[in-house]
Amino acid sequence: MTTPNDLPLQDLVHHDKVHRSVYTDPHIFDLEMERIFGRAWIYVGHESQIPEPGDYHEALLGQQSVLMVRASDGRVHVLFNRCPHKGAKLATLPCGKLGKVIRCPFHGWNFAHDGRLASVPVRKGYEGTAFDESDPDFSIRRVPRTGSYRGFVFASLAEDGPDLETFLGGIRTSLDNFCDRAPDGEVEVAGGVFRVWQNSNWKIFLENLNDTSHPMVTHESAINAARDGHSDAEGGMPFRLHIIAGNGEPYVFWDELEMVAFDRGHSYMGAIFTPPKDPVSLAHIAALEAVHGPEKTREILSVQRHNSVIYPSCSPHSSFQQLRVIRPVAVDRTLVEIYTFRLKGAPPEVFQRAVVYANVVNSPSSNVMPDDIEVYARCQEGLKGDGGDWVSLHRDAGRDRFEDGRYVANGLSELPMRNQYRAWARYMSGEDA
Amino acid sequence: MGAGAQNGQGGLPDIRSIERFLYREARLLDERRWSEWLALFAEDGVYWAPLTHDQPDWIDHASLFHEDALMRQVRARRLEEKRAWSQQPPTHTARIVGNVHFDEEARWPGPGPGQGPEPRIVVRSTFHVMEWRHDTKRLLGGFYTYHLLPEGESFRIALKRVDLIDREGAHEMLEVFL
Incomplete structure (x- = not known):
């Protein structure tokens, strides 16, 4: 199979760079719908x-x-x-x-x-x-x-292929922790859904979810606006400012984050907004301890993750009960649905904090998101031009380590993007990633 | 009459004084005079745009906007930051506010200043906001509901509620105050 620019499909994706046409070519988008969204869960x-x-x-x-x-x-x-x-x-x-x-x-x-x-x-x-x-x-x-x-329903348009648990593999742990944080062990959708348009290819958003070298640059305006006159020292900053200002942590902070990837394009990064010992967190801990006791509660809450990627269709945020769902509509247009979940058995203020997180981070009126959406659209526009054919995935390339069935890297590594294209190439060649 | 709708107390002001206030508010927004607009609010005033048509409150439900003074300041500051990439070029707006009338039925939607005993005036209007940025022009429309606290010859805003007609739809970014 060759693409309109006459590069064979397998030559579009290298281990450390991808050809721009994977973001801009409507023909490739149609193939993705057939071979990725038509096969994967x-x-x-x-x-x-x-x-x-x-x-x-x-x-x-x-x-x-x-x-x-x-x-x-x-x-x-x-x-x-x-x-x-x-x-x-x-x-x-x-x-x-x-x-x-x-x-x-x-x-x-x-x-x-x-x-x-x-x-x-x-x-x-x-x-x-x-x-x-x-x-x-x-x-x-x-x-x-x-x-x-655990209540999250997936479907596959393919008659055969790996079962859902096999497909999820190691990223199951993110859905497990999402639910285990509920004292009853179950979650439910509540509080409405945001639907947000992105004028860019679906993969640009998926790649951004674990892109740790963009926040301090892309979100400078929001970080400055939130920090103005407010110190984050000793958890003194209100939660709704903290989850904006936290994007401005120095590079060394991001590089020390856990960065983990699995086969089939899945990945997660360590938490960046660790809730302080505030009354909401303490009430949550007490509710969990009443069911599980302190040891198991510590174990559950020791799993602190920011965005997880369940390639190619959704991204759970287990710490603050958000799920972002990726719906590609055209090669340059993507709909993202954002759901908030209630932890069953948890005090109401835990859900109310998830609502605040949704409003501040995931609402179309977010002060953080518009600069993301803007740079995605600028990539989509820029990639149309003849200013270069390749998109770089070189950061820490060749240094990903494979340990215990998962790939691990330093926090600033572009491992998750390379991992997504490894899955992309397999799906696009007709395999099951 | 719902809690907080206390139009009857001491008689209603001249509707013209209400309109003057709303038109001035619209002008401050269209001219991006954020600090003057922020000053129109009562200290604990709320700017709120519900996400659904039947949304009872802003506590247990996500909102298109739910901003107290702190978050209104963050938005106003961000819009003027030199590296607010999505404001290059900036958003321009022109709005029409009409059908201004007192609304005896409007209910205070959540905890906050609306629980207090102070007299308040509840006003509803219809709006269109024409918005342009970069290569996109769009028309937003819906209803404003204000809970106003009389202060001298003018008012302070206890609540500005914005009900977009398409609030349950899919949205492009909503960057400036509506």
């Missing part, structure tokens, strides 16, 4: 978003609209959002209630929550025709594979 939604039978949540698997539906027996199904009769989309809200059956708004075909055809009006008109209600072509098509890990 893609995040759909969380089971807590559909508590009752008939509840649904709409999601995009690549370019495909799908519905995550709760059936009467409690099972979760992921269905293509298309009536098998004339093709109408069956639901159009981000989430809602379908009722006892899924009813097409066009000609009234009814379906069970698992997609099976339940009834069609004026049945006798189909007698003696090739219409066959037991033929799957007359039911809503189900996505080939659906899986749930």
